Amino acid sequence: MGLEVHAQLLTRTKLFCGCETSFGDAPNVHTCPVCLGLPGALPVLNEGAVRLAVTAALALGCTIAHRSVFARKNYFYPDLPKGYQISQYEEPFSKSGSLAIDVAGQRRVARIQRIHMEEDAGKNIHHASFSVVDLNRAGTPLIEIVGEPDLRSGAEAAEYLRRLREVLMAIGVNDGNLEQGSFRCDANVSVRKVGDEKLGVRAELKNINSFRFVEEAIDIEVRRQIALYESGQRFSQQTRGYNADKKETYLLREKEGDAGYRYFPDPDLPEVSLPPAYVETLRDRMPELPEARRARYIEELGLSAYAAGVLTSHPKISAFFDACIALARQAPAEQGVDAVKIANFAQTEVMSGVQTTGLDASIPVRPEQLVELLALVQKGTISGKQAKEVYAKIAGTDKMPADVVLAEGLAVMGDVTEIERLARDFIAANPKQVAQYRSGKTNILGFFVGQIMKATKGSADPAIVNDVLKKLLAEGA
Ligand SMILES: [Zn+2]
Numbered sequence: 005m006g007l008e009v010h011a012q013l014l015t016r017t018k019l020f021c022g023c024e025t026s027f028g029d030a031p032n033v034h035t036c037p038v039c040l041g042l043p044g045a046l047p048v049l050n051e052g053a054v055r056l057a058v059t060a061a062l063a064l065g066c067t068i069a070h071r072s073v074f075a076r077k078n079y080f081y082p083d084l085p086k087g088y089q090i091s092q093y094e095e096p097f098s099k100s101g102s103l104a105i106d107v108a109g110q111r112r113v114a115r116i117q118r119i120h121m122e123e124d125a126g127k128n129i130h131h132a133s134f135s136v137v138d139l140n141r142a143g144t145p146l147i148e149i150v151g152e153p154d155l156r157s158g159a160e161a162a163e164y165l166r167r168l169r170e171v172l173m174a175i176g177v178n179d180g181n182l183e184q185g186s187f188r189c190d191a192n193v194s195v196r197k198v199g200d201e202k203l204g205v206r207a208e209l210k211n212i213n214s215f216r217f218v219e220e221a222i223d224i225e226v227r228r229q230i231a232l233y234e235s236g237q238r239f240s241q242q243t244r245g246y247n248a249d250k251k252e253t254y255l256l257r258e259k260e261g262d263a264g265y266r267y268f269p270d271p272d273l274p275e276v277s278l279p280p281a282y283v284e285t286l287r288d289r290m291p292e293l294p295e296a297r298r299a300r301y302i303e304e305l306g307l308s309a310y311a312a313g314v315l316t317s318h319p320k321i322s323a324f325f326d327a328c329i330a331l332a333r334q335a336p337a338e339q340g341v342d343a344v345k346i347a348n349f350a351q352t353e354v355m356s357g358v359q360t361t362g363l364d365a366s367i368p369v370r371p372e373q374l375v376e377l378l379a380l381v382q383k384g385t386i387s388g389k390q391a392k393e394v395y396a397k398i399a400g401t402d403k404m405p406a407d408v409v410l411a412e413g414l415a416v417m418g419d420v421t422e423i424e425r426l427a428r429d430f431i432a433a434n435p436k437q438v439a440q441y442r443s444g445k446t447n448i449l450g451f452f453v454g455q456i457m458k459a460t461k462g463s464a465d466p467a468i469v470n471d472v473l474k475k476l477l478a479e480g481a
Contacts, residue, residue, distance in 0.1 A: 005161055005193045005222055006117075006153035009168060010146050011178040012124070012186035013056040014363075019123045019145035020047030020090065020273075027184050031138035039143035041086030046272050049074075053121065053145035056177045057097065058278060058286050060147055061119045063175050063293060064168075066101035068283045074121075074273045078266045082137050083126035091148075093267040096120035097276060103151075103171070104295065105163045114164050115152040122146050147177075153192065153203060158219035158226075165189055165215050170294045174319050179362030182213050186362075191222055195229045204229065208243045208259060221246035225253045297322055305329065305343035314351050320365035321358065325350055327371040332378075341378040349378060353395050368399035377405035389462040390414050414463065420472065423456065423464055427472050430455045441477050449473060 018025055021038035037045035061068060075093040101116035126142035128135055149168065155161045169187055172178035180187050194206035207225055212218045225244065232239055241259040246252075292300075294316045301312035315325045328350065332341040357368040377394055380386045386394060386409055397408050408414070430452055431438055441448045452473050456464055 005155045005191050006151045007149075007155065007161060007164060008151070008190045008192070009149040009165070010124075010188045010190075011060070011149065011172055013053045013060075013145040013147060013177060014179060015050055015052045015056065015145055017050060017052075018143035019050050019053050019121070020143055023143065025144050026140055027186075029140060031136070032140060034140045035142070039085070040139060047090065047270075049273065049276065050145060054097075054276065054278070055286065057119070057121050057145075057147050058283060059175055059290065060149075060172060060177045061098035061101065062283070062287050062290060063171050063177075064101035064103060064116055064119065064149070066098035066116065066119055068098050068278055069095065070278050070280065070283075071095070072097035072120075072276045072278070074270045074276070075267045076270050077122075079264070081125070081128075082135070083128045083139070083142065085126070085139060085142060089123060089125060090270055090273070091122035091267075092120035097278065103164060103167055105160060105167055107157075107160050107163050112154070112160065114154045114160075117150045117152050119147050119149050122148055153194070158222035161191060161222050162215045162219040165218060167294075170316075173363060174294050174297075174322075175291055176319070176363065181362045182215075185213070188213070189218055191218060191225075193222055193225045193229070195226060195233065204233065205239060205241055207241070207253070209253060210243055210245055210256060212246050217246060217248050220248070220251065221253060224251060228253060294322075301347075305347070307344060307347050311344075311347045311351050314355060315347060318358075318360050318365050319363065320360070320367065321355070324354075324367050324371060328375050331371050331375045335375075335379065341375055341382055345378055345382075346374065349374065349391070349395075353392060357399055369395075373398050373403075373405060380405055380409060384465065385409060386414055387462060387465065420468060423460075423468055423472050424476070426456050426459055426464075427452065427469070427476050431476055438477065449477070452477075 012025070013019075015025060017023060018034075018039055021036050023034045023036050023039055026034050038047055058068060072092060073095040074090050076088040077091045077093070078088040080087055096118045098119045099117065101119065102113050103116060104111060104113050106112075124141050124144040124146050126137055126139035128137050151164065155164055169178070169180045172187070173180045178187055182188075189212060191209040191212070192206045193209060194203040196203045207229070209218075209221050209225060212221050224246075229239075241261075243256045243259050244253045245256050247254055297316050298309070298312040301307040301315060302309060307315070314321075316322045325347070328346045329343055332343070332346060335341070354367065354369060354374065359366050377391055377398070380394075381388055381391045390409075394405050394408050394412075394414065397403065397412075398405055434452075437448050437451055449470070453466065453469050456469050456473075457466070
């Protein structure tokens with residue numbers, strides 16, 4: 005299978021007019037003569053959209069054409085007021101990219117045939133006895149990322165989509181929002197016999213709005229096609245939908261070939277010229293991509309592959325983690341908090357309170373708060389267990405951990421005399437366990453450690469508790 009992904013470019017205005025791109029506003033408020041397709045209105049290309057499109061193509065390893073052409077794709081549909089969509093056809097602005105995916109421990113490189121710019125259509129809304137159209141979305145800038153048929157299973161397709169979405173979000177080109185349709189996927193599925201060169205007739209699965217459903221729909225469609233071939237039936241090229249409740253794909257329409265669209269260069273728009281210097285400037289400004297970031301977290305910071313995956317799952321989360329690392333490095337070497345400790349805490353405590361919507365994320369603490377908290381643990385002022393309590397008190401507030409520790413009278417109990425006193429009490433009160441320990445069942449030590457930690461509400465320094473207990477238990481032996 006090969007995927008065609010439509011990704012909305014995060015511009016403030018539409019591709020060929022100054023109307024705002026929006027979601028959820030009253031119908032038809034973001035329209036003008038250009039995006040309504042009124043006679044005499046002329047399109048003007050949005051430079052911001054071009055910049056985002058080229059950035060996306062560079063991030064996906066594409067070659068940029070220094071000259072490209074907008075073409076009219078003619079078809080009639082109520083949500084397309086001009087009777088044609090402005091797209092790119094024979095001369096797209098970029099070609100020949102790739103995206104690496106890892107499935108079941110195997111790395112595969114999926115080729116990208118081309119990326120082109122085009123405008124979105126409006127939206128038809130069907131009621132029981134009539135239909136209406138909302139043209140707010142008409143003219144919204146999109147890139148279409150056309151993959152080669154390199155993917156071999158629903159799982160590979162879902163992984164490709166996750167990686168693609170992650171890249172586009174990391175470079176700020178797309179908000180990755182599937183529910184609002186700003187990241188949409190069509191899947192071309194066909195089968196062939198083992199050993200055959202040529203792929204069979206393909207079906208295009210349209211508008212599936214979750215990665216899980218894409219994976220399901222593809223696997224179900226593959227089985228349907230194999231069953232048809234094996235029963236000797238022929239079928240034509242089709243566009244199909246997916247019914248997630250019935251777990252089946254269904255016919256939407258027989259597919260038209262490209263000839264039906266009568267593409268020709270749009271005479272209202274000049275050629276798009278992308279000088280090499282312009283392209284190189286965008287290449288230089290490219291932020292670090294998720295894959296490179298994961299490699300850096302693993303190789304330079306010593307994180308596990310899993311932790312690196314979690315902390316690069318959203319651009320705001322990796323920015324937060326990077327800010328924590330930068331802060332920790334400012335501290336004198338002996339007080340600096342280790343990256344792995346920051347990662348562990350961020351991944352468990354912090355991530356459980358993170359909420360993301362598109363490119364936005366609300367993170368319950370600032371980097372300054374988290375780094376100070378972990379520095380308190382590092383210095384031995386509070387225990388790891390107390391750190392979680394302090395975290396619960398600072399999350400969602402402006403409070404600094406050191407102030408909370410002071411105000412709450414929290415601090416590790418490192419007073420050896422006091423710990424010894426407690427240890428002697430517990431040893432005296434539990435002769436049976438003491439005898440067990442002395443007969444060689446040394447793992448009973450945990451019982452005593454637990455008692456002392458409980459008595460001190462987790463504030464005793466575990467290293468001191470262990471030392472003291474071992475010493476006292478050995479003394480009586
Ligand atoms: Zn407009």
